[in-house]
Structure formats: structure tokens, C-alpha cells
Amino acid sequence: MQTIKNTGYGFSTRAVHAGEEPDFREGATGDVIVPIHLSTTFARKKVTVPTGGYEYTRSLNPTRKALETKLAALENAKYGLAFSSGLAAETTVLLSLLKSGDHIVAFDDLYGGTKRLFNHIFNEYGISTTFVDATDISRLEEIIERQTKLIWIESPSNPLLKICDIRSIANIAHENNLLLIVDNTFLSPYFQKPLDLGADIVVHSSTKYIGGHSDVLGGAVLLNDEDYYQQIAYRQNAVGAVLSPFDSYLTLRGIKTLSLRMEQHQKNALEIARFLEKHPEIDKVIYPGLDSHPQHELAKKQSSGFGGVLSFEMKGSREDAEHFLERLTLFALAESLGGVESLIELPAVMTHASIAKEVREKIGITDTLIRVSVGIEDVEDLIDDMRNALLPEKFSNFFA
Numbered sequence: 001m002q003t004i005k006n007t008g009y010g011f012s013t014r015a016v017h018a019g020e021e022p023d024f025r026e027g028a029t030g031d032v033i034v035p036i037h038l039s040t041t042f043a044r045k046k047v048t049v050p051t052g053g054y055e056y057t058r059s060l061n062p063t064r065k066a067l068e069t070k071l072a073a074l075e076n077a078k079y080g081l082a083f084s085s086g087l088a089a090e091t092t093v094l095l096s097l098l099k100s101g102d103h104i105v106a107f108d109d110l111y112g113g114t115k116r117l118f119n120h121i122f123n124e125y126g127i128s129t130t131f132v133d134a135t136d137i138s139r140l141e142e143i144i145e146r147q148t149k150l151i152w153i154e155s156p157s158n159p160l161l162k163i164c165d166i167r168s169i170a171n172i173a174h175e176n177n178l179l180l181i182v183d184n185t186f187l188s189p190y191f192q193k194p195l196d197l198g199a200d201i202v203v204h205s206s207t208k209y210i211g212g213h214s215d216v217l218g219g220a221v222l223l224n225d226e227d228y229y230q231q232i233a234y235r236q237n238a239v240g241a242v243l244s245p246f247d248s249y250l251t252l253r254g255i256k257t258l259s260l261r262m263e264q265h266q267k268n269a270l271e272i273a274r275f276l277e278k279h280p281e282i283d284k285v286i287y288p289g290l291d292s293h294p295q296h297e298l299a300k301k302q303s304s305g306f307g308g309v310l311s312f313e314m315k316g317s318r319e320d321a322e323h324f325l326e327r328l329t330l331f332a333l334a335e336s337l338g339g340v341e342s343l344i345e346l347p348a349v350m351t352h353a354s355i356a357k358e359v360r361e362k363i364g365i366t367d368t369l370i371r372v373s374v375g376i377e378d379v380e381d382l383i384d385d386m387r388n389a390l391l392p393e394k395f396s397n398f399f400a
């Protein structure tokens with residue numbers, strides 16, 4: 001079988017075809033999509049020869065393998081692995097690269113679950129983490145210790161959409177013999193390819209944009225180094241953190257429209273950001289695609305787009321923010337992001353509630369900061385929904 005490698009074909013072509021070339025071998029059926037191979041075990045004719053290399057689905061499964069090939073092709077990576085969730089991917093990477101006594105330098109604005117993993121799980125095994133504002137490169141160098149093994153960042157961050165300079169941080173990591181790991185969930189490989197900017201390993205929650213339909217949990221690891229790939233693959237099989245065949249299929253199906261979805265998410269997000277920027281009830285809008293974003297130029301330099309997540313601060317109290325959210329009809333009041341439907345949430349009370357109030361306020365997650373994952377609906381409908389919900393209470397009652 002020929003394979004669609006990551007050279008020669010454009011991103012959308014790879015998203016559709018990579019890993020799913022029709023099989024024309026004798027006895028094959030030429031399916032244009034990879035079948036869902038539900039079989040947990042694979043029979044062999046000769047004791048010593050596993051058929052096609054397949055033995056048991058935890059170790060290797062054809063549907064998952066197709067997804068891993070596609071994911072690697074999209075991220076310009078040599079190797080890809082698909083996990084049962086983003087956190088399963090992260091856990092397996094950490095188990096593969098670290099041992100007791102090692103130290104992690106991490107961006108202080110990481111996904112909450114990643115922080116919990118560092119602070120409450122790996123910490124128990126003698127692996128410590130120092131969090132730092134990685135948007136300030138000089139601070140990074142200061143906290144690297146002799147035991148530091150890796151730098152872990154996310155860009156743009158959540159929910160403040162801060163941008164880290166991936167290339168400069170990769171240079172610092174390599175000058176200090178460290179690995180740089182980038183969580184690329186927020187932009188997806190369509191808009192940002194950290195490996196091309198010097199990162200060593202990319203992780204994803206494919207639950208978000210890659211899957212894209214809020215119907216399948218998953219995670220991914222992409223990298224170019226064969227040794228690290230072998231180490232991570234070995235531990236993935238050993239701990240069993242694999243994506244199921246059916247979920248691999250759903251993710252493959254989602255990826256085929258990744259380019260189309262990301263373009264629409266971004267177009268809608270930019271229009272909503274501009275609408276909110278002019279609205280009298282809004283104090284501040286944070287979206288890397290706006291000229292007003294302090295790192296707009298860096299975002300333009302290292303990414304080909306700005307994604308579909310934006311945050312904004314409302315005037316008034318937390319109650320005003322809650323009333324606004326509860327008055328919306330199209331935006332679902334829910335955690336998560338990256339699906340075709342628009343989601344909205346109040347980080348202080350929902351996704352980031354576990355962070356102490358003083359810490360939250362210090363980093364900028366105020367009680368009226370609202371995060372939006374803009375979907376692919378008609379943007380006029382989304383803006384109308386927001387406009388109506390932003391009306392002062394007395395008017396919205398009047399119109400009701």
C-alpha cells in the first residue's frame with residue numbers, strides 16, 4: 001500500500017486520506033474509510049507469525065493505527081500515538097520521560113487537569129514542578145535546575161489566551177538539555193505545528209477540535225524521535241491507556257473536516273470578538289486575532305490562525321455575569337471546547353473553580369471573566385443571542 005506522507009500533499013488532503021488509503025491487496029475490499037476493527041485478538045496461521053503484525057488490540061489495532069498515521073501526518077511528525085484521553089496521553093508521556101527526583105518547569109497558565117496531574121499525582125512519586133509565566137522568557141532560565149528534565153507549555157493558554165514563544169522556548173530547552181512539550185489542543189495542527197517550531201513532543205486532547213463534535217474523548221502524542229516514541233509506545237501498552245477502535249473511528253471521521261471547521265470557528269470568533277469589543281457592557285475582550293491582544297504579532301508569526309476560543313470580561317458583578325449566561329439560548333452553558341456547537345462558561349465558578357480566589361485574581365481570572373468556544377453556527381444568530389442576553393434585565397423582561 002502506498003502511504004500519504006507528510007510531504008507533497010496539503011493539510012486538507014492529508015486530513016482526508018492519510019492512514020486511510022484503500023486496500024487493494026488480494027481478498028481486500030477497497031474500503032475508502034478504514035473499517036472499525038472491533039476484534040480484541042487476531043488469529044495467526046503459524047505459531048510464530050502474527051497476522052499482519054497484529055496480536056492483541058491493546059498493543060496494536062488497525063483502526064487505531066490508521067488514526068495514529070493520520071495524526072502524525074497532520075502534525076508533521078514521524079510518529080503518532082492515540083490515547084483514551086488527553087490526560088492519559090500526558091500521563092504516559094510523563095511516565096516515559098521522568099523518574100523520581102526529576103523536576104518539571106511548567107507554564108503557570110496550563111489546563112487545570114494538567115496542573116492536577118503535576119501537583120497531586122506525579123508529586124506523590126517525587127517529581128516536582130515549578131510553575132512560571134512562560135510568556136516571560138527570562139523567568140524560564142532562572143528556574144531551570146540541575147534535576148529539570150522538561151519544559152511543558154500550552155499556547156494559547158486557557159482561559160487567558162496568553163501566547164508562549166515556542167521557538168525561543170525550544171531553544172532555551174535545548175541549550176539546557178531539556179525537552180520541550182507543547183499541548184497543542186487549542187489551535188489544533190491546522191493552525192499551529194509546534195514540532196516545526198522546535199518542540200520535541202506535542203500532546204493533544206483530541207476530545208476538543210480534532211474530534212470536533214463533542215462525542216468522543218481522546219488524546220494524542222506526536223513526535224519525531226524514534227527512541228522516545230518506543231519508550232512512550234511501550235508504556236502506553238504496559239499501562240493500557242489506548243483509544244478504543246470505535247472511538248478511533250469517530251476521531252478519524254471528525255478529522256476529515258478539521259480544516260473546514262477551524263476556518264469557520266475562527267471566522268465566527270473574530271466577528272464575535274469585534275462585536276463584544278464595541279459593546280458598552282463589556283470591559284475587555286481577549287482574542288489573539290485582535291490587534292488589541294498584547295501578543296498578536298507573536299501569534300501571527302508562529303501560527304497560521306488564532307482559533308475559536310475567546311474570553312471577555314463583563315462589567316458588573318459575578319451575578320450579572322451569571323444572569324447573562326443563563327439568558328443565552330444558543331450558547332450551551334458548559335465546560336469543554338472545540339465542538340461544532342458554541343459553548344460558554346464562567347471559569348471562576350466552573351473550569352477553574354479549584355484555583356484559590358487570590359491566585360485566580362492575581363493571574364487575571366476574575367469573577368466576570370467569561371470563556372467562549374465559538375462553534376460553527378451562523379454568526380448572526382450567535383451575535384443576536386449575545387446581544388439579547390446582554391440587555392439590562394429590565395429591557396430583557398420588557399421584550400420577553
Ligand SMILES: *Cc1c(COP(=O)(O)O)cnc(C)c1O
Pocket residue numbers: 085086087088111113114154158183185186204205206207208217218219
Ligand atoms: C481538555 C484538555 C486536556 C485534557 O484532555 P482530556 O481529553 O479531557 O483528558 C488537556 N489539555 C487541554 C488544553 C485541554 O483543553
